[in-house]
Amino acid sequence: MALHRGAHRSQDSDGERKVAVNPFFGEANPVAGMDTAPPKHRLAETPLPPSTAFQLVHDELMLDGNSRLNLATFVTTWMEPQAGVLLAECRDKNMIDKDEYPRTAELERRCVSMLADLWNAPDPSAVVGCSTTGSSEACMLAGMALKRRWSQRASKRQEGSRYPGAARPNLVMGVNVQVCWEKFCNFWEVEARQVPMEGDRFHLDPQAAADLCDENTIGVVAVLGSTFDGSYEPVAELCAALDALQERTGLDIPVHVDGASGAMVAPFLDTDLAWDFRQPRVSSINTSGHKYGLVYPGVGWALWRSSAELPEELVFRVNYLGGDMPTFALNFSRPGAQVVAQYYTFLRLGREGFRAVQQTTRDVAMRLGERIEELGDFRLLTRGNELPVFAFTTAPGVSSFDVFDVSRRLRERGWLVPAYTFPENRTDLSVLRVVCRNGFSEDLGDLLMGDLESLLPELRRQSGPAERSAAEATAFHH
Ligand SMILES: *Cc1c(COP(=O)(O)O)cnc(C)c1O
Numbered sequence: 001m002a003l004h005r006g007a008h009r010s011q012d013s014d015g016e017r018k019v020a021v022n023p024f025f026g027e028a029n030p031v032a033g034m035d036t037a038p039p040k041h042r043l044a045e046t047p048l049p050p051s052t053a054f055q056l057v058h059d060e061l062m063l064d065g066n067s068r069l070n071l072a073t074f075v076t077t078w079m080e081p082q083a084g085v086l087l088a089e090c091r092d093k094n095m096i097d098k099d100e101y102p103r104t105a106e107l108e109r110r111c112v113s114m115l116a117d118l119w120n121a122p123d124p125s126a127v128v129g130c131s132t133t134g135s136s137e138a139c140m141l142a143g144m145a146l147k148r149r150w151s152q153r154a155s156k157r158q159e160g161s162r163y164p165g166a167a168r169p170n171l172v173m174g175v176n177v178q179v180c181w182e183k184f185c186n187f188w189e190v191e192a193r194q195v196p197m198e199g200d201r202f203h204l205d206p207q208a209a210a211d212l213c214d215e216n217t218i219g220v221v222a223v224l225g226s227t228f229d230g231s232y233e234p235v236a237e238l239c240a241a242l243d244a245l246q247e248r249t250g251l252d253i254p255v256h257v258d259g260a261s262g263a264m265v266a267p268f269l270d271t272d273l274a275w276d277f278r279q280p281r282v283s284s285i286n287t288s289g290h291k292y293g294l295v296y297p298g299v300g301w302a303l304w305r306s307s308a309e310l311p312e313e314l315v316f317r318v319n320y321l322g323g324d325m326p327t328f329a330l331n332f333s334r335p336g337a338q339v340v341a342q343y344y345t346f347l348r349l350g351r352e353g354f355r356a357v358q359q360t361t362r363d364v365a366m367r368l369g370e371r372i373e374e375l376g377d378f379r380l381l382t383r384g385n386e387l388p389v390f391a392f393t394t395a396p397g398v399s400s401f402d403v404f405d406v407s408r409r410l411r412e413r414g415w416l417v418p419a420y421t422f423p424e425n426r427t428d429l430s431v432l433r434v435v436c437r438n439g440f441s442e443d444l445g446d447l448l449m450g451d452l453e454s455l456l457p458e459l460r461r462q463s464g465p466a467e468r469s470a471a472e473a474t475a476f477h478h
Contacts, residue, residue, distance in 0.1 A: 007041035017041055019056055068444070070416040071434045074227070074261055074291040074389075078439030080348075083341050087296065093336035095131065096318065098325045104336045105325075107343040114346055115301055118267045119276040119285055127277075128310050129303035130328055131289070131339045135260035136180040137330050138286035138302035142256045143171065143184040145284065145304065146219040148311045149254070154216070172212045172253075173221040174204030175423045176228045178260065181221055190218065196424040202226065202381065202391075203233045210241040219254045219283070224262030224275055228422065229382040229433070230389025232262055235275040235282065242281055254283040254309070260300075261387050264292035268355040269362060270386075283309040289342045292358065292387075294349075294438055299338035302328075357438050361388040365436035368445045377456060381431060388436040393429060402465035403432045406452075409459065413451045 007017070018037035038044040038056075048056075067077040079087075090104070098105040108131050116127035132138040150169050170191035173181055177194070185192040195208045203226045213220065220242065222233045235257055242253050257263070257275060264287050266273055276282060282305070289299035304310040315326045349357065365384030369392070373380050377398055384390040393403055407419035422429045436445075 019060075021052065021056065065416060066414060068439055069414045071436070071440070071448075072416045072418045074288070074435050074437070075297050076290050076294055077437065079294070079296055079341070079345075082348075083295075083344055086344055087337045087341050090337035090340045091335065093340075095334040095336040095339060096327070096329075096332050097336075098318070101336060104340060108339045111301070111339065111342050111346060112303065115287070115303055116277075119263065119303065120274075121277040121303075121305060123306070126306040127303055128307050129301060131342070132286075132300040132302055132329065133298045133331060133334060134290060134300040135178075135258065135286050135288040136183070136300070138288075138300040139178075139180045139256075139258060140184055140187070140330060141302045141328055142284045142286055142304075143181075143188065143190070143218075144314060145310050146171070146254060146256060147188060147190060148314055149309070150216070150218040152311065157215075167216050169216050169218045170212075170214070171218050171221065172209050174209075174223065174226070174233065176203050176226045177221060177223055178227050178258065181258070193217075197422060197426040200381075202229050202422065202426070203231055204238070206234055206237040206241040209238060210245045213242070213245060213251060213253050215251060217251070217253050219256050222255055222257050222275075224257055224259040224266060225387040225389070227261075229391040229431070230384065230387035230435075231382050232266070232270075232273070232275065232386045236273075236279060239279045239281040253281075255279070255281045257282055257285045259285050260288045261291045261389075263287035264289075264294075264354075265358050265362075265387060268351065268358045277305055289338065292361075292437075293342060294345050294357070295338055295341045297338075299342055358388070361436050361438055361440070364388065364440060364442055364445055365390055365434070367442070368434065368436070368449070371445075371449055372452070375453070375456065377460070384434075384436065389433065391431040391433045393431045400462045400464060401459040403430045404468050405459055405462070405466050406432055408466070409455045410448075410451065413455075415448055415451065 017040040019040055021037050038048060070077065093101050093104050095104065095108070111131065112127065112129040113124060115129065116124040121127045132141065147169055154167060168191055170193045171181070171185060172193045173195070175194040175196050182192060184190065193212045195204050195212065197203075198205065204222065209220050220238060222235045222238050224232050224235065226233065235255070239255060242255065246252050259266075263276070263285055266275055276285060284302065284304045286300060286302045287293060289295045289301060290297040293299070310328065315328050318325045318327050362384060365388035369380050369384045369390040372378050372392060377395055378392045379395045381391040381393060382389070394401070403419040407417055410417045417432050417434060419430060419432050421427055422431065
């Protein structure tokens with residue numbers, strides 16, 4: 001969320017910055033009159049009638065984009081009306097209040113069990129897990145568990161000293177990780193050791209990751225479904241490289257899989273890919289319920305293989321609301337409705353339903369990628385056959401326009417297709433990325449193609465890429 005500043009006083013003083021009120025709106029305000037404008041940046045002295053307040057807020061929001069045409073986001077933008085009813089029924093439920101809402105707590109518990117089973121935990125009854133507000137919170141929790149385990153190992157090595165010497169913990173990851181891992185490292189003072197991109201490899205290299213590990217490495221993060229291009233990182237190969245490292249050096253480095261998107265795709269479409277708890281080295285996994293878990297924002301999940309991977313000292317026991325409940329979370333209060341909606345989605349679709357939905361989305365992505373490739377102006381970097389997401393750039397020899405031009409022109413037609421520059425060592429490469437989600441149908445794909453085809457002739461006639469601001473060139477939409 002943007003960090004906002006208050007408004008200048010002058011904007012709030014009389015005669016400045018008022019919300020414009022149409023006299024048609026609602027009942028007359030008996031105190032202030034029918035068309036009195038409330039200030040924008042401070043509380044008005046008097047209330048408004050509900051219909052007027054509603055209309056004002058409603059109208060202001062008209063200029064927000066149409067979320068279904070947003071091909072930048074991974075987050076769910078369509079759910080069934082029945083899910084909407086459940087969400088509305090549960091909007092007053094506070095997730096932390098497990099004693100007051102024991103059934104909501106039970107549904108959360110069932111979701112954790114279902115995910116443990118889906119992610120092939122050898123002993124699902126040993127798995128511990130929780131819901132979160134999203135993958136970012138889940139990654140913070142998983143990272144904290146890794147850090148605390150390292151600190152326990154290190155203090156064992158250094159007998160008794162809780163903070164061993166001047167040792168600084170580090171976390172190894174690809175440079176393509178989502179921003180939440182940079183946040184984790186910043187907030188919790190962990191060194192981020194990033195494997196750069198190299199040539200046509202746009203994510204982590206297993207051997208390069210193992211080479212960055214030392215005795216202060218708290219873990220390695222593997223991303224199942226890179227936000228940059230939709231590719232899966234090679235989890236099994238990473239585990240093998242870390243096995244070899246352990247044989248050579250004795251270092252036993254745990255792996256966390258950030259499956260924000262892929263942990264809800266691979267279990268249905270890539271059942272042979274052993275990316276999950278089938279790898280003994282994978283100690284924890286997160287996913288975003290609100291991405292390919294098909295629930296509106298915000299719900300995520302964090303699971304640990306067993307309580308041995310989640311140090312007990314991080315777990316708080318909440319008992320002042322009645323009952324005794326172990327919790328691991330950053331927030332205290334949090335909406336329960338999304339957890340209920342996640343359970344509904346699991347119940348509603350089952351494995352077959354999820355498989356069908358995700359396969360359809362993958363088919364749409366792959367078909368759209370092929371059609372874009374057939375235009376001849378573009379080169380695909382990924383094809384939507386892992387996450388239903390693909391990245392593409394301009395074909396060699398295309399010099400009259402660049403990816404930023406394409407993004408800007410598509411935006412004129414209502415489509416949000418982000419363009420951004422890759423990180424080290426491929427900062428020479430700028431791409432467009434399309435994220436297909438449930439609800440982005442073959443038909444909508446046709447409409448996007450139609451718009452792209454109709455603006456290409458103009459782009460080809462340009463004498464070169466349009467100038468752009470520095471902000472435009474570096475903006476990356478996670
Ligand atoms: C989206 C994403 C995150 C952050 O998840 P939120 O649910 O948006 O907080 C973390 N990692 C990856 C790989 C992601 O795609």
